[in-house]
Amino acid sequence: MKKNAFERRRVLGLLAAPVAVSLVAALSACASGPSPARDRAVLLQRAQEFWKSVQDNDPVTSWKYEELSKKPGWTLQAYLKREGIVYDAVEVQDVLSLEGDKALVNVKIKYSVPILRMNNQEVVLKDEWVRIEGVWYHADRKNIL
Structure with a gap:
């Protein structure tokens, strides 16, 4: 047994x-x-890192987060010529929507455009992001402000 x-x-x-x-x-x-x-969480982290580099006026770092960096025909040198806005304060607030490989993030920005003598402007952006090969990138846009 x-x-x-x-x-x-x-x-x-x-x-x-x-x-x-x-x-x-x-x-x-x-x-x-x-x-x-x-x-x-991953998207918010990337958005915070991107916007910190923008606020710190570090376009070499912010370029790495841009969808443009993945597009043929765009170079870092061309990206560097898109200056003109001074970001006084940036606060990544929350993810508004996330559907597949596209997302919108609320970003509160205080900025100035010295060449236009616009100072202390404030806006809450619906900032677009796209996921490329599993990584979130700041979406190519014509003019964020």
Whole structure:
């Protein structure tokens, strides 16, 4: 009798091992896979890093976050010529929408345009972002302000 019970346990153990391995793999994939909360957190982090570089007047760093950096025909040198706005304060507020590979982020900006003698302007932008090959980039836009 003891031998049959031992044999049944051994067979059940052999059958259960692949199921347990598959279950652990499936649970791990779910935990590390994409989720709306994770997508939002990653997007907010990228937006904060981008806008900090813009506010710090660091166009070399902000270029790395731009969709334009992924488009043929655009160069860092061309991007650097798009200056003229002074960003006095920037606050990335929240993600307004995130659908597939497109998103809108609320960004509160205090800015000046010295050449036009416009000082202490304030706006809340619906800032566009696109995901390219799994990475969020600040969307190409004609004029954000």
